[in-house]
Amino acid sequence: QVQLVESGGGLVQAGDSLRLSCAASGRTFSRYAMGWFRQAPGKEREFVAAHRWSGTFVYYADYADSVKGRFAISRDNAKNTVYLQMNSLKPEDTAVYYCAADDVGRGSSRFNEYGYWGQGTQVTVSS
Numbered sequence: 001q002v003q004l005v006e007s008g009g010g011l012v013q014a015g016d017s018l019r020l021s022c023a024a025s026g027r028t029f030s031r032y033a034m035g036w037f038r039q040a041p042g043k044e045r046e047f048v049a050a051h052r053w054s055g056t057f058v059y060y061a062d063y064a065d066s067v068k069g070r071f072a073i074s075r076d077n078a079k080n081t082v083y084l085q086m087n088s089l090k091p092e093d094t095a096v097y098y099c100a101a102d103d104v105g106r107g108s109s110r111f112n113e114y115g116y117w118g119q120g121t122q123v124t125v126s127s
Helices: none
Strands: 004-007 010-013 018-024 033-039 046-053 059-063 071-076 081-086 095-102 121-126
Touching: 004 095, 018 033, 018 095, 018 121, 033 071, 033 081, 046 071, 046 081, 059 071
Parallel strands: 010 121
Antiparallel strands: 004 018, 018 081, 033 046, 033 095, 046 059, 071 081, 095 121
């Protein structure tokens, strides 16, 4: 069983930055694929970023086109934590952000491949 706890959301202005954190339980965290998704009111949950293990010492990161160049996903395996650094925030980034874990390690953009989810953290960007 993997438990995920997000933190770091808040209310910011357009152009500001935020860093979301997601602390995970589990002894093999380094092999999990971790993802960030978001859901705005009235919209479907959408992929934001994913971070997966290559099987060696390399991790790969993937991003939605809407956040590429502005957001960065990273992890600290010693702390069992994944981060989402969000820069140049826009009002359209306003959503509840969810951290997700895929213990199979796929790290895709499909939310149904992630078996574990956090409770979500609200990010609101004012114009």
